[in-house]
Amino acid sequence: MNNNALKDMLYKMADDALIIGHRNSEWTGIGPMLEEDLAFSSMAQDKIGHAQALYQILHEVLGEPEPDKVAFLREEKLFKCCQLVELPIGEYDFSLVRHFLFDHAEAIRYEMLATSSFQPLAQLAKKIKGEIKYHTMHADTFLKQLAAGNEESHARMQSALNYAMPYALGIFENGGFESELSSQQVFAGEDALKTKWLEKITTVIESAGLQLPKVADDKIAFGGRKGFHSEYLKPLLEEMGEVVRLDPEAEW
Amino acid sequence: MEILLNNNALPKTATVTKSIASDAVWSALENVKDPEIPVLNVIDMGIIYNVEIITAPNNQQTCTVTMTPTFVGCPAIDLIKKSVAEEVSKLGFKQVNVKVDFDNTWTSDRMSADAKIKLEKFGLAPPVVIEGELTEAQLNNVRCPHCHSTDTTLRSAFGSTLCRAIRFCFNCKQGFEQFKPV
Numbered sequence: 001m002n003n004n005a006l007k008d009m010l011y012k013m014a015d016d017a018l019i020i021g022h023r024n025s026e027w028t029g030i031g032p033m034l035e036e037d038l039a040f041s042s043m044a045q046d047k048i049g050h051a052q053a054l055y056q057i058l059h060e061v062l063g064e065p066e067p068d069k070v071a072f073l074r075e076e077k078l079f080k081c082c083q084l085v086e087l088p089i090g091e092y093d094f095s096l097v098r099h100f101l102f103d104h105a106e107a108i109r110y111e112m113l114a115t116s117s118f119q120p121l122a123q124l125a126k127k128i129k130g131e132i133k134y135h136t137m138h139a140d141t142f143l144k145q146l147a148a149g150n151e152e153s154h155a156r157m158q159s160a161l162n163y164a165m166p167y168a169l170g171i172f173e174n175g176g177f178e179s180e181l182s183s184q185q186v187f188a189g190e191d192a193l194k195t196k197w198l199e200k201i202t203t204v205i206e207s208a209g210l211q212l213p214k215v216a217d218d219k220i221a222f223g224g225r226k227g228f229h230s231e232y233l234k235p236l237l238e239e240m241g242e243v244v245r246l247d248p249e250a251e252w
Numbered sequence: 253m254e255i256l257l258n259n260n261a262l263p264k265t266a267t268v269t270k271s272i273a274s275d276a277v278w279s280a281l282e283n284v285k286d287p288e289i290p291v292l293n294v295i296d297m298g299i300i301y302n303v304e305i306i307t308a309p310n311n312q313q314t315c316t317v318t319m320t321p322t323f324v325g326c327p328a329i330d331l332i333k334k335s336v337a338e339e340v341s342k343l344g345f346k347q348v349n350v351k352v353d354f355d356n357t358w359t360s361d362r363m364s365a366d367a368k369i370k371l372e373k374f375g376l377a378p379p380v381v382i383e384g385e386l387t388e389a390q391l392n393n394v395r396c397p398h399c400h401s402t403d404t405t406l407r408s409a410f411g412s413t414l415c416r417a418i419r420f421c422f423n424c425k426q427g428f429e430q431f432k433p434v
Contacts, residue, residue: 035408035418042410049325049414053354123354127324130359130434133386134409 001184005177006118007062008080009187011070012175012225013109014054015081018071019233020102021047022240026089036092039138043099046131053128057120072241073248076234082224084167086233093153096146097160100139101168101201107132108196117185140204147208158210165213169194170221272313272343277303280343281317284335287328288413289431291374294332297322298362301355305345312346319350320358323414323434360433372397377419377430386433394430396421404428 024044031037055067064070084102089095110132113125146153172194181187205212223229281303284294294300302318317336321329333350340348360379363371368378377397380390395402401423408418409432416429 035410038412038418039408039410042414045325045327045414046323047325049323053324120354123357124324126357127320127354130357130386131323133434134432138409 001118001186002177002180003062005180005184006186007058007064008175008177009181010054010058010062010121011078012080012082014051014058014070015079016085016102016106016171017047017054018051019079019081019236020085020098021045021051022236023085023087023089023095024099027095032092036142040095040099043135043138046135050128050131053124057124061120068244069248072244076229076237077227079227079229079233079237080225081229081233082167082171082173083221083230083233084164084170084224086224086230086236087167088232091156091160093146093156093160094164096139096142097157097164098168099135100143100204101164102171103132103135103139104200104204105168105171105193105197107136108200109193112188112193112196116187121186143204143210144208147210154209157208161205161210162213166215166219167221169215170224172197173220173222173225175225271307271311272305272315272345274303274305276343277305277315277317277340280339281336284332284339287331288415289371289374289376291370292367294319294336296364296367296370298364298367299332299358300336308346314347314349315340315343315345316349316351318355319352320354320356321352322358322360324354326414360431363431371431375428376416377428379431379433382433390433394419396424396426397428398426399424 021044024040024047027037027040028044029037031040051071052067055064055070058064058070059066084098087094087098107129110125110129113121114129116122116125143157147157148154172190174190178189178191182189202212221230278295281300282293282295286292286294286297299319299322300317301320302316304316304318306314306316308314317340319333319336329352333352337348337350359382361381361383363379371378372395375397377394380393382390391406393402394404394406396404396419399421401421403422404419405422406417407420407427411418411429415432415434417432418427419430420427
């Protein structure tokens with residue numbers, strides 16, 4: 001197996017988890033109610049844990065630098081996260097809808113990876129998919145409740161969906177190694193994932209009485225997987241690495 | 253390992269040190285508590301997967317304990333790892349290694365029956381047995397640890413630690429926490 005293909009895929013997944021984890025953590029202390037404060041904080045902890053485990057595989061199996069180094073000291077251009085996870089938390093409606101769209105993709109991705117021929121990842125995926133089940137369950141519950149709440153909550157859910165959808169489709173931007181990963185049974189590919197994801201979210205969105213937004217191909221937020229990011233990533237990375245950069249060799 | 257293969261070529265040592273059996277290691281591990289749930293030890297939790305003891309020709313022994321976290325992002329894992337190493341070292345090994353990996357997937361079904369009784373007494377509803385995929389029905393059939401009524405509901409799938417959910421009991425009108433089935 002080509003190590004660059006594995007690295008590209010793992011960095012993409014780890015960076016998504018790290019950045020959405022940090023965004024989720026921004027709800028700590030300001031959630032609309034205590035349970036939601038806890039939910040976003042717990043999901044943040046899960047995501048950052050997933051990122052760490054993926055960076056650990058990159059380090060131990062593929063010879064990349066240590067997790068803390070790649071998480072906090074890499075330059076923006078080397079990040080492979082999709083633009084959806086970079087966006088600021090906005091209002092609760094957007095954060096909830098982003099979490100719904102992102103976590104359904106994660107749930108299916110890890111389900112697919114649980115049978116990957118790349119053993120270290122398959123083992124981790126088996127574990128992660130059980131945890132993500134709670135994330136999608138949480139997202140579905142609140143999406144349905146708010147869509148059925150009142151006129152304002154329904155309108156907010158729909159408008160957040162309309163705004164987030166072009167970014168969400170950017171999750172599935174093809175990397176440079178799709179056919180290689182697929183022929184080696186590492187991962188069936190972003191397109192296969194996208195098909196399953198659309199099917200899944202359509203069912204939930206329709207049962208919530210919302211409309212699946214139509215997005216023209218040229219409106220999809222591509223670029224993240226190749227290092228082209230939204231204006232929001234750089235300031236976030238600067239904030240995340242601010243303390244570490246003061247003394248990168250400090251012992252904690 | 254090479255040293256072991258060449259064992260016959262080495263002179264026999266005159267003194268025979270009593271070897272430390274793996275049973276002793278497993279018993280020692282019972283002293284290592286989960287820092288987030290102090291009534292349970294690491295054996296109750298089912299997070300220890302393997303204990304391997306290698307004896308060198310000079311009779312010095314190395315013990316390797318393999319464990320896996322309950323949740324990937326469990327913040328207590330480093331502390332547990334350290335406690336395991338400290339506890340096992342007391343047995344007199346030359347070296348103790350503690351490995352953390354995901355080669356064996358931890359699920360809440362690995363928790364012992366005894367552990368579930370301890371959990372309920374502690375005031376934390378134990379995880380239901382899931383055997384495969386988790387279903388909505390399994391999430392709804394949870395007994396209140398205070399009054400034992402099953403007339404309870406899920407308030408939040410996320411609680412004070414990654415492994416806990418928040419529930420409410422309609423019978424005794426109290427909130428309680430549950431160890432999440434995963």
